[in-house]
Amino acid sequence: MGRPPCCDKEGVKKGPWTPEEDLVLVSYVQEHGPGNWRAVPATTGLMRCSKSCRLRWTNYLRPGIRRGGFSDQEDRLIVHLQALLGNRWAAIASYLPYRTDNDVKNYWNTHLKKKLLVQQHQHQQRAPSTLSPPPNKGQWELRLQTDIDLARRALRDALSVPLAGKMMLSGTRGATAPAPPPLPAESPPPALVQAYALTARDVSCMLDGWARPTPGKKSGSPATPPPPVAAESASGSTSELTECSASISSAPNRRAAPVAAQLFVREEKAAAGGEEVPLSEIESWLLEDGGGEQKPAHDGLLLDAALYNFGF
DNA sequence: AACTCTCGCAACCGCCCCTCG
DNA sequence: TCGAGGGGCGGTTGCGAGAGT
Numbered sequence: 001m002g003r004p005p006c007c008d009k010e011g012v013k014k015g016p017w018t019p020e021e022d023l024v025l026v027s028y029v030q031e032h033g034p035g036n037w038r039a040v041p042a043t044t045g046l047m048r049c050s051k052s053c054r055l056r057w058t059n060y061l062r063p064g065i066r067r068g069g070f071s072d073q074e075d076r077l078i079v080h081l082q083a084l085l086g087n088r089w090a091a092i093a094s095y096l097p098y099r100t101d102n103d104v105k106n107y108w109n110t111h112l113k114k115k116l117l118v119q120q121h122q123h124q125q126r127a128p129s130t131l132s133p134p135p136n137k138g139q140w141e142l143r144l145q146t147d148i149d150l151a152r153r154a155l156r157d158a159l160s161v162p163l164a165g166k167m168m169l170s171g172t173r174g175a176t177a178p179a180p181p182p183l184p185a186e187s188p189p190p191a192l193v194q195a196y197a198l199t200a201r202d203v204s205c206m207l208d209g210w211a212r213p214t215p216g217k218k219s220g221s222p223a224t225p226p227p228p229v230a231a232e233s234a235s236g237s238t239s240e241l242t243e244c245s246a247s248i249s250s251a252p253n254r255r256a257a258p259v260a261a262q263l264f265v266r267e268e269k270a271a272a273g274g275e276e277v278p279l280s281e282i283e284s285w286l287l288e289d290g291g292g293e294q295k296p297a298h299d300g301l302l303l304d305a306a307l308y309n310f311g312f
Numbered sequence: 313a314a315c316t317c318t319c320g321c322a323a324c325c326g327c328c329c330c331t332c333g
Numbered sequence: 334t335c336g337a338g339g340g341g342c343g344g345t346t347g348c349g350a351g352a353g354t
Contacts, residue, residue, distance in 0.1 A: 016322070038339065054340070055323065090342060110320055
């Protein structure tokens with residue numbers, strides 16, 4: 001006898017969400033905040049499973065989500081993190097502040113995996129011997145360490161973009177603003193992406209866009225977030241922004257605390273002169289000074305990750 | 313124009329972990 | 334201490350749109 005389903009199968013609607021359902025869900029979250037998903041169908045009358053509500057919120061309706069148009073920087077970051085962490089999409093997505101785990105997972109499965117296979121194939125044709133197993137453990141470890149160092153450096157470089165973007169956002173709240181990082185041409189400014197307003201007006205604007213699908217595109221499938229909302233929110237009060245971000249960072253995520261959110265909270269507290277939020281192990285490792293020396297604990301962490309990915 | 317194929321993505325499913333009584 | 338319930342995560346599926354023939 002297995003675990004009972006999270007909700008009754010009878011009378012539960014499946015399939016694509018309608019704009020009306022989205023509106024109901026957004027209104028609920030606006031009023032009660034994200035969480036207690038079990039109560040959502042009962043409270044709102046939505047004929048949806050609680051899980052479905054949570055998924056719809058986290059993957060689609062949640063504030064600050066950027067859809068499509070992955071930049072090269074993000075590509076590289078995902079590839080590096082996948083190599084380090086494996087298919088832990090939630091953990092990987094936590095390093096990409098505007099992406100959901102589902103998005104990252106889909107992007108990996110549909111684009112990056114193929115891309116890597118092609119690259120691997122090309123690499124194999126150029127230098128097949130480099131992919132054969134090293135002759136002894138010592139050499140193998142040496143090569144592994146080199147790979148780890150390279151990955152670490154590349155990851156730190158790649159991470160400097162979202163972190164810098166975050167710092168720029170802080171600038172909009174009054175702190176000194178460093179020069180904005182280079183962004184892909186198609187990417188909206190970070191402030192617009194991050195901006196979010198849980199106001200009835202913005203929700204109605206947002207859903208107004210959905211209600212009028214562009215011809216030739218999926219109905220109810222807003223591939224591009226409605227710009228007016230973001231623009232309005234961006235010009236809104238800073239407290240709205242802070243509240244929004246705080247609600248994101250305070251969302252329960254027991255298994256993999258979003259690093260971006262952690263960084264945000266730490267920065268907020270630091271700015272307020274409050275307590276220092278401790279860095280996670282991998283964060284400390286990334287932000288650590290120096291280009292090669294590593295602490296034993298980190299060695300272990302990365303070696304484990306590498307061994308796992310090498311199938312050991 | 314009609315049909316088939318391919319691709320991308322939203323959503324579902326089932327397992328697992330954590331919390332709480 | 335233990336079991337139930339809620340929520341999170343990763344894998345997979347199904348559908349719609351566009352490309353190709």
